[in-house]
Amino acid sequence: MRAAIFTAPDASPVCADFPEPTVPPGSEPLQLVGAGLHNVVRGLATGRHYGRGQMRYPLVPGIDAVARTSDGRLVYTGYARPPFGTMAERLFAPFQADVPAGADPLAIAAGMNPSLSGWMVLTARRRELGALGTVLVLGATGTSGSLAVQGALALGAERVIAAGRDQGTLEQLRGEGATTVSLAHDGPDSLERALADVVSETAPGLVLDYLWGSVAEAAFAALGRSGEDVEADTSYVQIGTLAGAKAALPADLLRSRRIRITGSGVGSVSHEEMLAEAPEVMARFADGTLHLPYTAFPLSRIGEAWAHTGRSRVVVVPD
Numbered sequence: 334m335r336a337a338i339f340t341a342p343d344a345s346p347v348c349a350d351f352p353e354p355t356v357p358p359g360s361e362p363l364q365l366v367g368a369g370l371h372n373v374v375r376g377l378a379t380g381r382h383y384g385r386g387q388m389r390y391p392l393v394p395g396i397d398a399v400a401r402t403s404d405g406r407l408v409y410t411g412y413a414r415p416p417f418g419t420m421a422e423r424l425f426a427p428f429q430a431d432v433p434a435g436a437d438p439l440a441i442a443a444g445m446n447p448s449l450s451g452w453m454v455l456t457a458r459r460r461e462l463g464a465l466g467t468v469l470v471l472g473a474t475g476t477s478g479s480l481a482v483q484g485a486l487a488l489g490a491e492r493v494i495a496a497g498r499d500q501g502t503l504e505q506l507r508g509e510g511a512t513t514v515s516l517a518h519d520g521p522d523s524l525e526r527a528l529a530d531v532v533s534e535t536a537p538g539l540v541l542d543y544l545w546g547s548v549a550e551a552a553f554a555a556l557g558r559s560g561e562d563v564e565a566d567t568s569y570v571q572i573g574t575l576a577g578a579k580a581a582l583p584a585d586l587l588r589s590r591r592i593r594i595t596g597s598g599v600g601s602v603s604h605e606e607m608l609a610e611a612p613e614v615m616a617r618f619a620d621g622t623l624h625l626p627y628t629a630f631p632l633s634r635i636g637e638a639w640a641h642t643g644r645s646r647v648v649v650v651p652d
Contacts, residue, residue, distance in 0.1 A: 336393045336421030337635040337649065342380035346635045351393055354417045354425040362423040363400035363410060367442035367629065370638055370647035371396070372573075373599070374418075395419030395649070397446055399438040407432040409441060409611055412604050420632065420649045428604075430611045436619035443627035443646035444480060448614055449607050451481025451541050454570050454597050455488050456610065458539050465490035467535045471552060472543030472575060473506060473513075474499035476646055480623055481541050486510050487622045492535055496528065499644075516548060524548065528555035540569040546577020557586040571596045 336351035356362050375381075378394040395418035397411030413419060413426040432438055451470070459465055468485040472478040474497030485493045486509060495511040497503055503513040514531045516524060524547070532555055540556075542549055549571070556567065569592055586592060595601075617623040626645035630638035631652045641647050 334422040335632055335652070337395070337418075337632060338391050339378050339394060340391045342378075342390070346378070346394065346639050348633050348635050351391070351421060354413065354421070354423060356425045360425065361403050362425050363402060363408065363429075365419070365422055365424060365649075365651050366399045366401055366407060367439045367648040367650050368395040368398035368419040369443045369446055370394075370420075370641075370649060371446045373446065375639075378418075389416055392416035393418035393421050395421075395424075397442070398424060399432060399442045400424060402429075407438050409445060409615060411608070420635070422632070422651055428608050430608070430615070433615055433619040436615060439627060439629055439648045439650070440625065441615055441618050443648045444476075444618060444623060444625050445611065445614060447477040447625075447646070448480040448484065448618075448623055449610060450477050450543075450572050450597065452484045452610055452614055453602055453607060454539070454541055454572070455481070455484050455490075458568060459488055462538075466538035467492040467494065469494040469496065469532065469537035469540045469552075470543070471496050471516075471540065471548055472573060473497040473511070474502035475543055475573075475575065476625055476644075477573065478541070478543045479506065480625060481543075482506050482511050483509065483623050484617070487617060494531055494537065496531075502644075516544075524551040525554045528552055529558050532556060533558070536567065538567060540567065542569065542571050543573035544576035545571055545574045545580050547580070548576045549580035553580075553583055553586050556592070557583060557589060567592045569594045572598065 337346045338349050339346050374394050398419035400410050408429040410426045410429045468490045470478050470481050473482050473495035482493055482495045493511045495506040496514045496516050498517045507513045514527055627648050628645045629648045629650050633652050638647050638649055
């Protein structure tokens with residue numbers, strides 16, 4: 334079969350023949366409809382993601398996809414056993430969930446992975462407290478952050494603060510009901526002031542951080558300004574590191590505020606937990622609550638797909 338192939342972590346992907354996936358007795362391979370080229374896919378294929386484990390090359394990249402069964406059903410599937418990924422004409426993975434009628438299968442292929450990163454945190458928080466209150470999303474103008482803002486609004490958050498750099502996306506999120514704050518500031522002091530001004534109105538009970546690094550440090554300083562005046566708990570969840578892999582955590586923040594800092598990602602959330610949420614998230618894509626731009630590339634143009642730098646998500650489709 335034809336597939337996207339990595340021969341080494343520092344190589345570029347090529348489209349070539351690859352062995353058929355291993356399929357248990359009584360099962361059949363699925364036909365690819367679309368596989369999302371997510372950040373985690375890039376990291377795993379090139380050996381830079383912390384969840385890479387013992388990668389063996391050659392391999393087919395891709396962790397999830399929308400595929401077609403032999404009887405014509407569209408299913409969301411994922412987490413095939415390496416070296417078989419989802420960017421191949423045929424694939425097999427143990428998990429399969431029916432795609433809702435009327436849903437755009439390529440939007441689901443593009444959006445499920447980035448949307449689940451925030452959706453898991455949001456639904457867990459709502460189950461814990463019964464309501465979301467005020468949610469702050471750092472990195473809200475990236476794909477995952479934007480979907481997290483959409484998810485928080487859909488799940489009934491009292492207030493959603495979207496913090497990011499891209500002004501066009503901020504305007505779009507403001508139109509959807511979010512309070513926005515620009516992170517396009519020079520220096521940590523101005524960044525801290527921008528965050529402090531918006532969180533001082535209503536302290537966030539939940540922070541979803543897709544950036545970390547200096548932005549997290551500015552957020553810590555902004556949250557610490559309220560100090561003893563804040564009685565509510567804050568759950569700060571680290572999800573991405575687009576602004577840096579390390580951030581200094583001030584001790585006085587931990588002493589002056591009831592704050593819990595955790596992470597969410599591969600290892601802290603199981604595949605089973607993520608996939609259990611898939612039907613609800615797909616339903617949100619089907620009704621338009623969750624949405625994102627995407628660009629489709631055929632397998633034969635996997636090199637172009639991998640090099641794509643636009644704001645839209647990449648989906649790899651069969652030729």
